[in-house]
Amino acid sequence: MESASVRAHAAVPFMSPMSETAVDAAIAALALPPRARVLETGCGAAELLLRVLEAHPGATGVGVDLDRDVLERARRAAARRLPGRAPELIAAPAGEAALPPGGHDLVINVASSHAHGGWPAALGVLAGLVRPGGLVLLGEGFWAREPSPAVLDALGGATVGELPAGLPALVAEAGRAGLTVVATAEAGAADWAAYEEGLAAEAARHPDPEAQAYARRIRERRALPGGTDTMGFALLTLRRG
Template sequence: MTESASLRAHAAVPFMNPLSEADVDGAIAGLELPAGARVVETGCGAAVLLRRVLAAHPGASGVGVDPDGEALARARAAGVDAELIEARAQDAGLREGAFDLVVNVAASHAHGGFPDALRELRALARPHGGLVLFGEGFWAREPSPAFLDALGGATADELPLGLDALLDAARAAGLAPVAPPRVASAADWAAYEDGLAAEAERYDDAEARDYAARIRARHALPYGRDTFGFALLVLQR
């Protein structure tokens, strides 16, 4: 199986999201997990975040779930010490209420997208104190029709408008924020998306060239670099 253009391009950046390593590692270090914590990452891709959580919290055990076998192969090659399940989240046999920490960052699609994912992530977390490390995009400004078209026909209702709306959705799903949100800066976004485009342009195939061209075209639009936001939330059930 050939790796997707997105997976290949993401080899050039730390995560499959625009967050800085300092923000991600800071959020992980601040998690208050019990001894022998059970951790699951849904939509884990190459399980980069799961690996960092387990390294920062010795004694924790992990499960990573993703339907992309190529991404999981990268996780295994990187030495991720966790159970890795090639399946959709709903088909992985995950037991509700069984996890001290549920990780889902830039992967709400693994649960049908925002905001429904929040309810499913809450259900996986341990009652009365289980944590959810949730990373999601939001519109930093109202997206223009041209911007949505450049995303391949996205719709404005796919993401919340503003960080406050994202936090309100978490609360509505029964999850309480327990730490200040960590929000990707303009510099974080530039490093992420420019890195993706440059890496994709290294490959001489139509899929990779098209992937890079879409990023460049979106950036050329008015507010092309100022419409997306992304936040990392630590939430508690």
């Protein structure tokens, strides 16, 4: 059986709180060469990768994720939406997928820095995967305010150091990895509400204990003081120098 998280995410466009409007605008603004090589790590159902390939008909793509169930979803969607142009989908840890250094025009990693050791280590890895002058589409969380112990516990025992302390800290760390910000978009309160309440509602439709517990955890955290405004999320378009 698919995990509760995978099943819940069937109800939302992406595995992040970014709106479709913001994501589609970021994709439309990407300046890619005609035969761009696109990579998405921690791709999940590869929705971002598929949208990039749809927007850039000459591009080719590779997606990497550990979860075979969610990759199967990606394969079905790719066969339907990109017949004859489906991306290669690799079920493996990103570090074991034999990805060529500097071999991509665009690298996508949204809500998946854990695929490269988490923040901030992932930034250097992503920069190394893209060619000089190429782009990274990065989606990463940050602390919009100092997290309380209760919020950290409700996030599964998270620690303060797991995320940057504000968007400026995220941007600064990207700069230290040799990446320059081209564009920035943030998820707003309405985006977060639609995302998390959508996940909880979908999970709650499933009767098994795992799904019910997943829905309950989301709702209990959102009810905490700071449960809806402690974490932010940004989608950054970055260029490697």
